[in-house]
Amino acid sequence: MPELPDLQAFRHNLEKALLHKKLKSLTVKNAKKLHATPEALQSALEGQTLEHIRRVGKELHFEFKNGHVLGMHLMLHGKLYLFQKKNEEKYPIVELLFGDGTGLVLTDFQGAANIFLDPEEKTAPDALSKAFNESYLETQLGKKKITIKKYLLDQHNVLGIGNAYADDILWDAKISPFSVCNKIPVAQIKVLLKSIKKILEEAEKKILKSKPDIINGEVRDFMLVHNSKLTESPGGAAIKKDIGGGRKTYYTDEQVLFD
CATH class of the missing domain: 1.10.8.50 (Helicase, Ruva Protein; domain 3)
Structure with missing residues (x-):
């Protein structure tokens, strides 16, 4: 399972590829671990510009201009891939397609990766935060x-x-x-x-x-x-x-x- 340093590195590179791009479409391919309806995700996020990507513990939070957040927990076998216009990766969970044709897909052959809309704030401090002192x-x-x-x-x-x-x-x-x-x-x-x-x-x-x-x-x-x-x-x-x-x-x- 990816841990804090892995997710820090992922976040760094995902921001380089996706920041300030407008989300054209969000397509749910596997709703097994979806903590919101596909319709709610689409209504909240489609047409919105991605402003920040943050790591929160073992999750990645994609923060959009309207204040909504798409949360991802990769679990044991979840993987992220960038694509152009069309995803070719197997076992997709959710696909994000941005206005310039850049796409991001979360895959998991076990279907266990979690997707959240506006995740609840964590109560414990992050290992790298000032609060963890x-x-x-x-x-x-x-x-x-x-x-x-x-x-x-x-x-x-x-x-x-x-x-x-x-x-x-x-x-x-x-x-x-x-x-x-x-x-x-x-x-x-x-x-x-x-x-x-x-x-x-x-x-x-x-x-x-x-x-x-x-x-x-x-x-x-x-x-x-x-x-x-x-x-x-x-x-x-x-x-x-x-x-x-x-x-x-x-x-x-x-x-x-x-x-």
Whole structure:
């Protein structure tokens, strides 16, 4: 599933291709995960100029001049493609065609990608926002008896972090993913916050350097420990793998367990 750095890169390139263009037509091809009627989407968005594209957590929000917003959550297998005049990609969910003939299609062979009209405002802070700061994180973790990785993955706590980047963040902070939140010392929480910002911001730069025009897929070959091809961390420790909870967790003995 695309995570925060991936979506940041997608947003960057989609703005270059689509910003300030007028939406000629919106065509729903698969309404399985549509959180509005096709008619409501068309009425709100067709004929409107795209003013901004924002990343909100793991969603992309396409903001139009009249104030309406088209939200997309790609889920596990959703992909975005640009096209000219006619979409040729398989498994389309929704197609956007702009006045100059440029088009954008969201595809998903599972049909699980979500489409929203005017998504509700999120209650949790974004991982890269000013609101996600030492005070917030210390207060939050002091109340939680769950593991720190579970905390980071819960979008009700912090927006944008997924399984892969949680592993690299925790390795960089030298905190075991199995640490209990309210057992983590304050000094280490400060280190964790710094690692969150650093890992996510650096990842976006690496993705865009590797694939300057990327708007779909995932670039993971630069990751520090969450990488099935690696046997050792940058520090030389053996990378271990746990499959508890239905997801893979990569970690090393360099990380301290607070329990």
